[in-house]
Amino acid sequence: MKKLKRTKSLLAILLTLCICATLPIATVFAEDENDSVDVMDLPGGGSITVETTVRDNYTDSNVTDDINLTIGEDYIIDFTKEDNLSIALKSMVDLEKTKYYNFANSDNNSLIEIENISEALLKIVGNKAENKAVMTLVDEESAGSSYSLQFMRTQYTGSMLTYIGTFHDEQTGNDVIKEIRDDYYTRHHFNCKLNLNTPDIESGIIKNIRIDNATLSFKTGETPTFTAKVSDGYGDFYTLSCQDWSVGPWADSEQIIHATETTDEYVFKTFEEGKKYNYSVFIDLTSEATKKNCKFDENTKLILNGKEVTYSSMEVAADYAYFYDIAEMTPTSEMILQPGQDIPQSRQDTPQVDKSDGKDVKNKERKSVPIVKNQKISSAVKTGDYANPLLWVIILLLAVTSAGTTVFYKRKN
Numbered sequence: 001m002k003k004l005k006r007t008k009s010l011l012a013i014l015l016t017l018c019i020c021a022t023l024p025i026a027t028v029f030a031e032d033e034n035d036s037v038d039v040m041d042l043p044g045g046g047s048i049t050v051e052t053t054v055r056d057n058y059t060d061s062n063v064t065d066d067i068n069l070t071i072g073e074d075y076i077i078d079f080t081k082e083d084n085l086s087i088a089l090k091s092m093v094d095l096e097k098t099k100y101y102n103f104a105n106s107d108n109n110s111l112i113e114i115e116n117i118s119e120a121l122l123k124i125v126g127n128k129a130e131n132k133a134v135m136t137l138v139d140e141e142s143a144g145s146s147y148s149l150q151f152m153r154t155q156y157t158g159s160m161l162t163y164i165g166t167f168h169d170e171q172t173g174n175d176v177i178k179e180i181r182d183d184y185y186t187r188h189h190f191n192c193k194l195n196l197n198t199p200d201i202e203s204g205i206i207k208n209i210r211i212d213n214a215t216l217s218f219k220t221g222e223t224p225t226f227t228a229k230v231s232d233g234y235g236d237f238y239t240l241s242c243q244d245w246s247v248g249p250w251a252d253s254e255q256i257i258h259a260t261e262t263t264d265e266y267v268f269k270t271f272e273e274g275k276k277y278n279y280s281v282f283i284d285l286t287s288e289a290t291k292k293n294c295k296f297d298e299n300t301k302l303i304l305n306g307k308e309v310t311y312s313s314m315e316v317a318a319d320y321a322y323f324y325d326i327a328e329m330t331p332t333s334e335m336i337l338q339p340g341q342d343i344p345q346s347r348q349d350t351p352q353v354d355k356s357d358g359k360d361v362k363n364k365e366r367k368s369v370p371i372v373k374n375q376k377i378s379s380a381v382k383t384g385d386y387a388n389p390l391l392w393v394i395i396l397l398l399a400v401t402s403a404g405t406t407v408f409y410k411r412k413n
Contacts, residue, residue, distance in 0.1 A: 049169070049176045057184045059157075063088045066193040066203065069122075069135065071143040077124070077133040088188035091155040093133040095126035100138075103147075110151030110190075142196050144237060145292035146204025149190040157184045201237070204293045209283050209321060210234055210303045214243075220273040220331040224266065226259035228281065228304075237289040241320075242282040249312060250280045250324045271331040278312075279327040285319040296321040 065085040069075050077089045092099065092113075100120035104112035114120060121142060124135045137143065164178040193203065200208040214228035226243045242260055246253035247268065257266040271277060281302070285294065295318035302309050302323050312325035 047174050049172075049174050051176060051178045053178075053180045055180060055182050057182055059184070059186045061088065061186055061188050063188055063190045064192050066195055067149075068195045068197060068203070069137045070197040070199075071137050071140060073136075075135040077135055079131045079133075084188075085192070087186075088153065088190065089135070090133075091153055091186075091188060093124055093126050095128040095131070095133065098123060098125045100124075104151070108147045109149055111149070111194075137196050142292070144198050144201040144204075144289075144294060145196045147194045147196075147293060149192055149194050151190050153188045153190065155186045155188065157186055159183045200234075201294060204295060206237060206285075206289075206294055206296050206300055208301050208303050209238060209296075211240060211281060211283075212305060214279070214281075214305055214327075216279060216305070216327045217329055218271045218331050219333060221270050222331070223263060223270055224257055224268075231303075236286060237292075237294060238283050238285055238321075240281060241284040244280045244282075246278050246280065246325075247275060249278055251313070253278070271329075273331055275330070277329050277331075278325040279329065280311075280322070280324045281326060283321045283323075290319065295319065302326065 061084050063084050065083070067075075067085070067089075077093055078086060079090055079093075079095075081087075092101065092111075100114050100117055101111045101122045101124070102114050102119055103121060104110040111122070121137070121139045122135055123138045124133050126133045160182045162180045162182070164180060167176045167178065168174075169176050195203045197203070200206065200210070210231035211228050212231045215225060218224070224245045228240060228243055230238065230240050242258055244250060244259070245257050247255040250256065255267045257268065263269070281304075283296075283302075285296065296316050297318075298314075298316055300316060300321050302311070302321075304326060309323070309326045311323045314324070315322040
């Protein structure tokens, strides 16, 4: 009987050692378990109880580097990099498939994986062979936006099982194996910006304001007109709220007309010869751009008719940019088109002044008329021959002499 008990005890110990050897393999990938008790029946009767204590262990990583995506360009998530941003982005990747993400809430401050591709903001394509992933912006309407991310993403990194010991429970008569399983996680705290850049907008800052078709030259006597407009594709970000022509520099002028006025309200009706006029523009941010967290700053440039302009002064805030005296103009007898400027329809059929004779003729009817300077023309009929009259007298005398000689020779014979 004692031998039988010894045999059972020996079998229990061996079985306990086998269980302890296999538990780490079985539990290394387990997650989100509480303390647990497992009871295992032994051959021949009796049982072994396994008591597992689960402890969650967290490592916190703070992500402060901005995520800068540019529309039409790939953003590479390199799995060989170990900076906080790269590690955090790797937690969003599956190297063997494509994932899609969008904002998790209306505050647009956190990202969540989604299944509906049509609603995606970002696409991340894994590439296991090259140990990297490519992230791209798929929602083009969001281009130019800048969002402040404030969310946490938890990544499970593994577990470790620690054997405490085997104890005999006198009350139940069972052996008890005690162990601790440590689960490890990294919590990535995103406290950075997601910048969806364009060539003219970076990190939400509008670098270049683009205005086209501004009329910058006028003829003497013409009424001021305002033809400038925001370049195509930028109307969602800013508007041309006003344009001004002033007599002399804007800040010192007492005669300024605005595009928002009617011609009846203009303080001067036409451009006068000999005066210098200055052109200024006023740009306001749109409400749509405000939602995208866009703004102007002191480095914002103005591209007018395709060229960067200089100015006497600039007044700028997050939601507006005013540029003063960006062009100076003195009226001329003929309009001079600037690069990128179209001919206003009202001027296309306007007679132009021919400087040679001061007469108005249409462009298509103008002809070149040669003028002989200092030429005196008599009132006699114009034959077109202004040769020396003496030459004609000599020719006449020679003719008469020749005729007389011929008559004399005939009579002699």
